[in-house]
Amino acid sequence: MSEHAKLVIPSDPAKLVDVDAFAEHWIGDMPFTDDQRDDIAISLSEAVNNAIQHGNANDARKRVTVVLRRFEDGLRIEVTDEGNGFDPDAVADPTDPENLLSESGRGLLIIRHLMDEVHVRPADGGTRVELIKRYHD
Ligand SMILES: Nc1ncnc2c1ncn2[C@@H]1O[C@H](COP(=O)(O)OP(=O)(O)O)[C@@H](O)[C@H]1O
Numbered sequence: 799m800s801e802h803a804k805l806v807i808p809s810d811p812a813k814l815v816d817v818d819a820f821a822e823h824w825i826g827d828m829p830f831t832d833d834q835r836d837d838i839a840i841s842l843s844e845a846v847n848n849a850i851q852h853g854n855a856n857d858a859r860k861r862v863t864v865v866l867r868r869f870e871d872g873l874r875i876e877v878t879d880e881g882n883g884f885d886p887d888a889v890a891d892p893t894d895p896e897n898l899l900s901e902s903g904r905g906l907l908i909i910r911h912l913m914d915e916v917h918v919r920p921a922d923g924g925t926r927v928e929l930i931k932r933y934h935d
């Protein structure tokens with residue numbers, strides 16, 4: 799099995815199931831626990847959802863590229879959209895009392911909690927969110 803795999807989808811939330819199946823299959827033989835697999839699936843789905851909704855503004859002509867890479871300590875996921883990027887530190891804090899009743903704004907918080915590292919970087923014509931999950935803390 800190769801050390802990385804790539805899937806490109808149009809910005810259509812119906813494609814989230816394909817992303818999920820693609821990742822589940824590809825990481826199948828990596829030595830993650832079931833809990834870690836759940837963490838990865840949830841985080842990937844939140845990141846792709848954000849790429850579709852916020853990055854690509856639900857424009858089906860714009861694509862989201864998902865790359866999975868294995869490295870010695872675990873898995874690196876790259877989710878790249880064709881949007882203008884954002885500053886994750888400037889995003890409203892969903893745990894702020896004033897935002898507690900808001901239904902939105904939890905995706906990034908969840909991702910940060912479940913993954914070991916989260917980075918947002920400018921990419922060629924878009925934004926790349928990198929998620930890292932290690933086998934051991
Ligand atoms: N790929 C992205 N491109 C641009 N902005 C993003 C992206 N991902 C997240 N954001 C910004 O970060 C905010 C918080 O994301 P998130 O915690 O998932 O909450 P929600 O998706 O419910 O708004 C979004 O509302 C958006 O402003």
Ligand SMILES: [Mg+2]
Nearest residue numbers: 847848905906
């Ligand atoms: Mg979100």
